[in-house]
Amino acid sequence: MIKNCSNDHYFDLISSSHSSSSNFAFHFFVSLSFILRPTSAIPFVIIYPYILYKTSNRLRVLIEAFLCFTLLNLFNICLDSYMYNQWTFVPYNFFYMNFFHPNSISSHYGINNLFWYFTNGLPMIFFYRLPFIYLGTMNSKPITILILFTIFIYTLNIHKEFRFLTQILPLLFILEANGIEWTLKKLKWKQFRWIIFLAFFVHLIIGIYFSLIDRQGQISVMDYLRKNIISKNKIDFLMPCHSTPYYNFIHRNDIELNFLTCQPNLDKNIKNYIDEADQFFLKPIQSLKQRLYSYNSTYLIMFDTLYNQVKDILEDEQGFYVKYILFNSHIQHTSRHGKMIYILEKS
Amino acid sequence: MLLNKTHKILILILLFRLISWFIVRTYFIADEYWQTFEISHLLAFGYGYKTWEWRSDVAIRSYLYPFIISLIYRLAALFHLDTASILINSATLFQTFLAFIGDLAYLKFLHGHKLIFLILLCRFTCWYTMYSSPRLIINNLEEILFIFSLASAKKYD
Numbered sequence: 233m234i235k236n237c238s239n240d241h242y243f244d245l246i247s248s249s250h251s252s253s254s255n256f257a258f259h260f261f262v263s264l265s266f267i268l269r270p271t272s273a274i275p276f277v278i279i280y281p282y283i284l285y286k287t288s289n290r291l292r293v294l295i296e297a298f299l300c301f302t303l304l305n306l307f308n309i310c311l312d313s314y315m316y317n318q319w320t321f322v323p324y325n326f327f328y329m330n331f332f333h334p335n336s337i338s339s340h341y342g343i344n345n346l347f348w349y350f351t352n353g354l355p356m357i358f359f360y361r362l363p364f365i366y367l368g369t370m371n372s373k374p375i376t377i378l379i380l381f382t383i384f385i386y387t388l389n390i391h392k393e394f395r396f397l398t399q400i401l402p403l404l405f406i407l408e409a410n411g412i413e414w415t416l417k418k419l420k421w422k423q424f425r426w427i428i429f430l431a432f433f434v435h436l437i438i439g440i441y442f443s444l445i446d447r448q449g450q451i452s453v454m455d456y457l458r459k460n461i462i463s464k465n466k467i468d469f470l471m472p473c474h475s476t477p478y479y480n481f482i483h484r485n486d487i488e489l490n491f492l493t494c495q496p497n498l499d500k501n502i503k504n505y506i507d508e509a510d511q512f513f514l515k516p517i518q519s520l521k522q523r524l525y526s527y528n529s530t531y532l533i534m535f536d537t538l539y540n541q542v543k544d545i546l547e548d549e550q551g552f553y554v555k556y557i558l559f560n561s562h563i564q565h566t567s568r569h570g571k572m573i574y575i576l577e578k579s
Numbered sequence: 580m581l582l583n584k585t586h587k588i589l590i591l592i593l594l595f596r597l598i599s600w601f602i603v604r605t606y607f608i609a610d611e612y613w614q615t616f617e618i619s620h621l622l623a624f625g626y627g628y629k630t631w632e633w634r635s636d637v638a639i640r641s642y643l644y645p646f647i648i649s650l651i652y653r654l655a656a657l658f659h660l661d662t663a664s665i666l667i668n669s670a671t672l673f674q675t676f677l678a679f680i681g682d683l684a685y686l687k688f689l690h691g692h693k694l695i696f697l698i699l700l701c702r703f704t705c706w707y708t709m710y711s712s713p714r715l716i717i718n719n720l721e722e723i724l725f726i727f728s729l730a731s732a733k734k735y736d
């Protein structure tokens with residue numbers, strides 16, 4: 233019974249190339265994906281050899297893949313070289329920066345433990361539905377191998393984010409469906425079907441909450457600035473770096489924007505590097521005074537967490553007052569983020 | 580109106596994508612704004628912030644995706660429709676359209692699968708599908724192209 237809901241044959245469809253019909257489309261999509269983000273090649277490290285193993289015309293597949301890959305990359309080298317104003321092959325730089333740079337650039341954005349994708353990454357996407365995926369691995373081995381391999385390679389990078397799993401979501405949903413089907417068969421379908429549908433429904437509520445409510449202030453602050461700030465003003469975002477969108481969301485070049493940067497240490501000779509944002513939050517009051525002196529900002533944007541630390545200096549010494557307060561989120565995402573966003577104006 | 584089952588599913592999926600495009604108004608990840616929106620805006624209008632990833636001595640991002648978005652921006656500017664909200668929403672609508680094309684390919688890939696309805700239900704009730712798909716995150720394109728490649732690999736037999 234369980235064997236019937238296996239979709240092993242499904243995966244075989246990908247690779248059972250017994251006819252010699254060409255498939256440029258396949259190579260095209262793989263190459264395009266590689267150009268956009270080189271790490272997307274990871275699952276194909278397994279898929280390509282599998283196709284070659286199954287196909288009756290290996291040489292033809294290889295030549296087609298090579299042609300497609302080379303032509304698309306040449307096109308992209310031309311585009312990027314034109315844009316960067318010098319000969320540029322982005323995938324090479326990408327791998328160098330992420331895996332071979334002496335300062336370990338990606339660790340600048342956070343270091344996560346070895347099993348992060350299983351203990352944090354996957355649970356963040358699936359929540360209580362994750363057990364179905366683990367159950368689903370039982371009867372779809374090829375898909376499971378592909379997923380495990382991809383996650384394994386991602387694990388080699390010390391910086392991990394759950395959005396890196398986006399690419400393999402289409403396969404994970406197949407596992408989830410397999411797991412649900414298996415569970416319903418085990419537990420007798422009619423009795424428990426409503427629980428599954430409830431599980432689906434609650435997920436949608438979570439989706440709406442995060443789409444509409446959580447961290448809304450970090451976007452709506454830009455709407456406020458666009459509509460309410462007159463030209464020639466200088467706005468300083470005293471938040472963790474990149475906490476809001478930037479010029480695109482204001483679409484005006486008559487106001488100056490500044491923010492606390494967090495560039496990683498690209499210089500091999502500098503030791504004990506601390507980026508601008510980290511430096512600021514180490515001693516907020518001192519840094520604030522220095523920054524106000526050098527930037528001469530007329531507006532400050534900050535989270536409630538920072539505001540509570542510096543409000544006395546701002547209001548008594550520096551002549552700033554609270555112009556507007558925006559709701560951001562119910563959840564405090566990090567100690568430097570906050571539930572409210574303060575917009576302060578110099579009087 | 581006579582609609583067969585596939586048509587009904589397609590209309591539901593399209594509706595889902597449009598609702599998702601309409602309701603996503605929150606911040607998710609810096610890369611969406613700083614690696615795509617901002618660079619596209621810089622290309623189209625000449626001002627915007629380039630993070631270190633885009634320095635020519637670093638160059639670890641391809642211009643391909645922001646370049647495509649910047650074409651939309653240029654088109655909007657041509658008709659004097661380049662207000663911030665039109666720019667933002669047209670870019671995310673474009674991404675939503677790509678997601679829908681990805682859904683069509685996913686249907687093609689799953690065609691004939693015993694559990695196709697359950698798989699679609701899993702996909703479209705997952706909170707992350709609604710939350711992430713209209714965003715200009717490069718990982719979304721990765722997913723769409725992965726589906727395209729899976730769907731076209733099926734043609735092999």
